[in-house]
Amino acid sequence: xxxxxxxxxIMELHSTLKACNSNCExxxxxxxxxxxxxxxxxxxxxALMTRDPMWMPRLVYALALGSIGTExxxxxxxxxxxxxxxxxxxxxxxQSAAETFGLMGAVASAARPSLLNALFGSADGSRxxxxxxxxxxTNRPPEAQLxxxxxxxxxxxxxxxxxxxxxxxxxxxARGQVNDPVVSLLAAMAMAMTYAEYDPFMETVExxxxxxxxxxxxxxxxxxxx
Numbered sequence: 001x002x003x004x005x006x007x008x009x010i011m012e013l014h015s016t017l018k019a020c021n022s023n024c025e026x027x028x029x030x031x032x033x034x035x036x037x038x039x040x041x042x043x044x045x046x047a048l049m050t051r052d053p054m055w056m057p058r059l060v061y062a063l064a065l066g067s068i069g070t071e072x073x074x075x076x077x078x079x080x081x082x083x084x085x086x087x088x089x090x091x092x093x094x095q096s097a098a099e100t101f102g103l104m105g106a107v108a109s110a111a112r113p114s115l116l117n118a119l120f121g122s123a124d125g126s127r128x129x130x131x132x133x134x135x136x137x138t139n140r141p142p143e144a145q146l147x148x149x150x151x152x153x154x155x156x157x158x159x160x161x162x163x164x165x166x167x168x169x170x171x172x173x174a175r176g177q178v179n180d181p182v183v184s185l186l187a188a189m190a191m192a193m194t195y196a197e198y199d200p201f202m203e204t205v206e207x208x209x210x211x212x213x214x215x216x217x218x219x220x221x222x223x224x225x226x
Contacts, residue, residue, distance in 0.1 A: 010040055017044035022052050025060045032064040039071045046075040050085060055092040055130050059099065066100035069107055076100060077114040080153075081121070090130040090142065091149035094118060098152045102159030112167060115157045119150060119186055120174060147182065147219055154186055158193035168195065175200065181208045181216025185223060 013034075016027045028045065031038045041064075048061045062079070065072040079085075080097035101108045101115060134145045162168065171194075174187035184204055192201035205223065208216035 006034075006037060010034070010038060013038070013041055014044055017041060017048060020048070022054055023057055024048055024052065025057050028057070028060045028064040032060075032067045035067050036069045036071070038064070039068050042068060042072050042075050045072075046079060049079045049093055049096070050082070055089070055133070058092055059096040062093075062096040062100040063103070066104050066108075069104070070110070073104075073108050073110050076108075077111055080111075080118050081114055083121070088129065090134065091146050092130055095149040095152050098149065098156040102152070102156035105159055106161055108160050112157065112160055112162060115153055115160065116167060116170060119153045119157065119190065120183055144222060147222060150182075150186055151189065151223065154190040155193065157190050162194055165195070175204060178207070178211075181211060181213050182219050184208070185216065185219055189223065 009030075013027055013031055017024060017031070020027060028048070031041050031045065034041075045061050045065050049058055052058065052061070062076065065076055076097045079093050080101075082093060085093050098115070098118065101111050134140070134142060138144070168191075171187045171191050175184050175191060177184050177187075185208055188201040188204035191197045205220045208220035211217060
């Protein structure tokens with residue numbers, strides 16, 4: 001494709017994405033196929049992640065951003081850490097952005113601090129407007145969806161990787177937070193997948209199952225059934 005033809009295609013996609021408000025997957029898929037050359041569409045795709053009233057297309061928009069590569073990492077970070085979106089809609093954007101980071105791998109290395117922020121963040125996404133749909137589809141409470149999204153963040157951190165073990169101490173410290181078993185389990189899971197420390201992970205799960213804090217016990221069981 002010539003430069004002129006590519007510029008025309010991107011301009012057409014820009015107009016389409018800007019005008020579209022819902023179910024814009026076909027245009028996002030075209031952007032996905034353009035890869036890094038679609039960097040001028042980052043703002044449009046990011047806007048759709050907060051504008052589309054439906055949750056299912058959000059992953060398609062996130063994947064289109066992921067195909068652009070490193071230049072789209074800041075947009076995906078903003079989406080993943082958007083506390084207002086999390087609290088009003090639920091963790092759909094958080095999960096979509098995290099899944100995309102995991103697929104991007106080391107290309108998204110700059111997102112490691114943001115992934116840890118999302119992993120241990122305290123925002124409450126259990127009352128989001130889309131959570132009733134999650135309950136209908138899975139017969140599980142909204143809290144389970146938020147924890148499932150945070151598990152996806154742990155998987156994404158491992159996918160991005162930490163070859164220099166820059167964040168090892170931070171994760172190890174979080175794993176030791178016995179007063180917050182959910183955070184401890186999330187950190188242990190991230191460490192197991194990132195640094196192959198499976199024994200400490202199982203020890204943390206066993207401790208949570210034996211503990212007296214219901215949140216830790218239920219989350220440990222949720223992890224074991226994933």
